[in-house]
Amino acid sequence: MLRNHIQRFIMLFVILLVMLPLTTSAATEPIDEIRQLIKDYYVDDVPASVLSRSTGKEITNGLDPHSAYMSKQEYEAFINGIEQRIVGIGVVLEESVNGIKVISVIKDGPAFKAGIVPGDVITHVGGNSLKGQSVQAAVPLISGKENTDVSLTIEREKTEKPVKMTIRRAEIHLPTVESEMLGGNIGYIRLNSFATDSARDMEDAIRSLKGAEGFIVDIRNNGGGYITAAQEIAGFFPGVEQAFQLREKNKKPAIYPSVNQKQKITGPVSLLINEYSASASEMLAVNLKEQKAATLYGESTYGKGTMQSMYAFNDGSVLKMTTARFYSPKGIAVDKVGVTPDIKTRENEELITAHYEQLLTQYKDYARYPKLENVKTTKRFTVNMTKEMDWRQLGNKSAQLIEIGGKESNVRFEVKDGKTIEVIPEAPLLSGKKYVLIIHPVWMDKKGKALKKGIYLDVTVK
The missing domain is CATH 2.60.40.1220 (Immunoglobulin-like)
Structure with a gap:
């Protein structure tokens, strides 16, 4: 009924709240296959005390926060998040000490309209505490069907008492790439996710900004996506021939090339980052900084320099497991340190600072x-x-x-x-x-x- 190695996907981290997932029954889990895959491919050695646990979720809970064993619907929700096909409240999440932390909020989504902001920590869903829980465990509680309500308790900085609110879930549409021409003929491109069609959409955006004398590329609050998309996006920047370096278990470090694109970004380039730019965003940021292909504005990034691989089983369940750490092509580390900007700005002033300095360059x-x-x-x-x-x-x-x-x-x-x-x-x-x-x-x-x-x-x- 199960098979040891089925289709393998390589991607980087992003989680959005989407359709209500189901839980895979422990009785039907491919537990032996899970243990063997972890032994063979997990980036670090794993203690026998972790591998001997009885369920897939218990085992992956003993790994890093970005590894997980997902049911079929949990996996579909994960992919829908990367591809920006979502039904839920519209937030990007990460584990936190007291609950689940909001990394970013989708504009005009239910959470945005309810006043949820990046940095909020969801501590309870209804009467259920999220303290010590993973994102995967929180998803079934927060997500659900369209037009249903969810009650949240939120811990917010500079607010003494918890904030309680009820939000109605809805279908949310978010493009992976948005663009417009700013004053002074400065092209602005916002990349929301490293998805399947991000390179195509990026090409269309650059073409639509014909005549731009400089570009601002915004990857603030971008939690990542596919590693192949990061290779493709890197190819839009002139002179960037390499995309990243990967270090897998028991293998020599390998440098991967960017995917050359005919359509190129021209003129001065500013890259906007913040503390919620993660994974594939950091892969692009550290590369462009190293190659001097862009000037980075903002705050230091999240610090997730690991890559996850996907292993699917016959029942539709999937093991998402950290199999490598990534670095800049020349070996600058990202994991747990992040990428520092060239020009540090105040929060929410990244765009105005970059735009102003590009204008001054013109004049x-x-x-x-x-x-x-x-x-x-x-x-x-x-x-x-x-x-x-x-x-x-x-x-x-x-x-x-x-x-x-x-x-x-x-x-x-x-x-x-x-x-x-x-x-x-x-x-x-x-x-x-x-x-x-x-x-x-x-x-x-x-x-x-x-x-x-x-x-x-x-x-x-x-």
């Missing part, structure tokens, strides 16, 4: 004027020149107002006199946001002489 020869702070949302910008100007030379792009971390704001001009002009945003500025106003050296005086150099100034809105 490094421009003169910087004193910043304007706490302006009103209805601010009009008055520009005074020292000479009589020929305002007929004004064009739509002679001045730009760009939201840092966002798009360009449309502006119009109003001439006051020969030396004075107003730059007027066509829509109110956004409260609490930062902008940069750029005057390009295309304006001419009455004698036909253009500005010697452009100017820019920072603007903050109260």
Whole structure:
């Protein structure tokens, strides 16, 4: 009824709350096969006291947190999480001391709407404590069918009392890749998962951002995915010929190549990371940092530098087991240490910092004027020149107002006199946001002489 070695998949860690899984009966478990596979392929030696346990789940609970024995439906839920096909509350999870920690929250999902934030620790589901439980054990309790409710108790930083809430499960749609053009022609690509179609979607995103003068690639809160997807994604970065180094049990370290892509990211590249960037995300981050193919912004990453392999059995159950540790191509470790950014930023300021610095790179020869702070949302910008100007030379792009971390704001001009002009945003500025106003050296005086150099100034809105 069982077979020792069936289809083998290699992937990295990600768990999303999905359809309600079933538990595999211990009486039908391929326990001998599980023990042998662990002896042969688990990355470290395992004590006999662990291998002698009576069920697959008990054995894998004695391994590292990323190894697990899953029922057929648990495995399907795991794969659906990587592929972003999910029904649940919409969170990415990891084990924690007091329960199950929320790594990231899917925008507009049930958890997002309920106010759950990264860093929250789910301590109880209904009356069941999650202290000391694995993610796999928590999934059956938190997940369920669409349009059913689940009651959670949450431990939150800076909150004295536990937070209790009831959330209705729903179907959630999340693309693996999202993209848009930011102000200053900076292409922004958010990679949510290293899934089967991530490389195809990444190629489409790069193509849609034609004309970009630089790129920001965002892998914050990305918990990982397939190792092959990491190889494919690495191939979009010029000069990155190697993807990672693997060290398996009783084998010499092996360096794996990236998958060369015809469509390439061009110009300066910023990579956004945070403490919830894990596994395949860290594989990409440490590689790009080592190859100097991108500048990393944010916080140190999670520190999961291990690879899991999948072993399937005839009953549909699957053994997910850590079989290797990965490193940068030159051997920089990731496991338990993470990847440090080149430029450390405050939490949630990774994007605005990277965007602003890319803009300054474009306009490094421009003169910087004193910043304007706490302006009103209805601010009009008055520009005074020292000479009589020929305002007929004004064009739509002679001045730009760009939201840092966002798009360009449309502006119009109003001439006051020969030396004075107003730059007027066509829509109110956004409260609490930062902008940069750029005057390009295309304006001419009455004698036909253009500005010697452009100017820019920072603007903050109260």
